[in-house]
Amino acid sequence: MKIAISSKTNSIESSVDPRFGRCPFFAIYDTGSTKLEFLTNPGREAQGGAGPIATSFVANQKAEKVFSGAFGAKINSLFDELKIQMIVVTTETTIKDIIEKLKK
């Protein structure tokens, strides 16, 4: 299963970005192969509608769960339709923390 985490930088030590739509990077982690990759968020510098752009990007990466500091109002219904689970974590959490916890 693949998960997506909104990330502040492209390192594993980075903490979770408090914005979903405009976070600089998405960390895509595969719980099966334990492969971690960082992808630039195409919605980062969008004039408007960053949330929906980021949502479809994450959905195209086949992520089944998304972690972020917060989700905007437009994103809620989109992820609900796609049956992707949203998880809001505290912004002190790092990418590493999440991956460690998921391994257990």
Place this chain on the structure above:
Amino acid sequence: MIGRPIKTRVVAGTPKVAGFNPYGKNEGENFEETIFLLYEEYEALRLCDYENDNQTKAAEAMKVSRPTFTRIYMRARHKIAKAFVEGHSIHIEGGKVSYDNAWYKCNKCNSIFNNPKKENGPIRCPLCNSLDIDQCRNEGGTIK
């Protein structure tokens, strides 16, 4: 005087199919009538007869009063019985419903999450797998 507006019924999701058709009709017989089963009626049947909830519990899940639930449920059974006996097709559509997108909070790692796949049974935290979960009372808008 205008009546009180109908309260929105909360449903867990939409049915897998849009309706049912009868088969094996006799030649020349005309069963063209269609029975429209509302989403809320489908949900009432699902809760009571499929999940085996009692009506009080089902009424809570749909956020309507117990007597209102009973009326929805009775209408649902009547419509289905009518379709069976008279050989009509059933279309599931309409009704005043909203979708249940409840949020949950894990008391162990303080993360907040939803349950879009509507999995039944005990809900576990997707992050730390703990069972210490409370339902949030956030009503729409941005979750923070």
